[in-house]
Amino acid sequence: MSTRARTLLLTAGLLALAALFTAAFLDLPDFGAAHHPYGQRAVRAALAHHTANVISAVNFDQRAFDTLGEESILFGSVLGTAVLLRQTRGERHVAPGPEPVRAPLRRYALALLPVTVLIGLYVVGHGQLSPGGGFQGGVVVATAVHLLYIAVDYRALERVRPVAPYEIADAAGEAAYVLLGTAGLLGGASYLANTLPLGTFGTLPSGGTVPLLNAAVGMEVACAVVVLLAGFLDQAVEITGPGEHREPER
Numbered sequence: 001m002s003t004r005a006r007t008l009l010l011t012a013g014l015l016a017l018a019a020l021f022t023a024a025f026l027d028l029p030d031f032g033a034a035h036h037p038y039g040q041r042a043v044r045a046a047l048a049h050h051t052a053n054v055i056s057a058v059n060f061d062q063r064a065f066d067t068l069g070e071e072s073i074l075f076g077s078v079l080g081t082a083v084l085l086r087q088t089r090g091e092r093h094v095a096p097g098p099e100p101v102r103a104p105l106r107r108y109a110l111a112l113l114p115v116t117v118l119i120g121l122y123v124v125g126h127g128q129l130s131p132g133g134g135f136q137g138g139v140v141v142a143t144a145v146h147l148l149y150i151a152v153d154y155r156a157l158e159r160v161r162p163v164a165p166y167e168i169a170d171a172a173g174e175a176a177y178v179l180l181g182t183a184g185l186l187g188g189a190s191y192l193a194n195t196l197p198l199g200t201f202g203t204l205p206s207g208g209t210v211p212l213l214n215a216a217v218g219m220e221v222a223c224a225v226v227v228l229l230a231g232f233l234d235q236a237v238e239i240t241g242p243g244e245h246r247e248p249e250r
């Protein structure tokens with residue numbers, strides 16, 4: 001295809017997209033008006049499916065397929081980082097040396113570690129009831145694991161954070177979300193449709209598929225962040241002077 005043809009095709013596509021966006025914006029409700037049709041419909045749908053947290057109802061019920069795309073973006077980002085930062089020819093791994101112990105910081109981090117893990121799991125587990133959910137709680141759990149790096153040293157973190165199991169759990173969380181979507185197909189509805197028993201409003205087993213999808217996202221996000229940080233923390237950069245050459249280390 002010639003440059004002229006590609007330019008004409010791109011121009012036609014952009015004009016069509018601009019027309020669609022213009023039509024959509026003209027049909028939006030007035031800014032600051034008392035009538036909010038989208039919010040009212042989202043709240044109505046959340047209550048109908050016994051999900052107290054409307055945000056989680058939107059993320060894991062009303063637009064669960066979009067959330068699958070967002071989770072897949074994180075999964076793909078971690079996969080790409082692991083490939084780019086993998087050990088290559090000419091690199092060698094050197095065990096980190098001991099680091100100075102800062103007693104006050106160590107005591108604070110060690111005391112905070114179990115509390116932070118518990119808070120992260122609470123946020124994931126109660127995502128269908130209160131603000132938070134798998135994305136937020138997963139990041140908190142991953143942060144809690146790395147408090148050991150602050151409290152002790154990198155060797156202590158490596159002992160409790162073997163990367164391989166976290167990589168498997170990351171993939172399992174992504175796969176669990178994809179497979180849970182088939183529950184809708186088995187129930188005779190669309191993919192990721194909320195067809196499981198809705199439970200009692202305001203309790204943990206409520207919202208149908210919402211808490212299950214939320215838990216899958218929490219596991220995937222927590223493990224993905226751990227694997228992502230492991231890839232960067234394993235790298236060592238050594239600055240040498242002019243004319244010096246040393247073998248790269250990891």
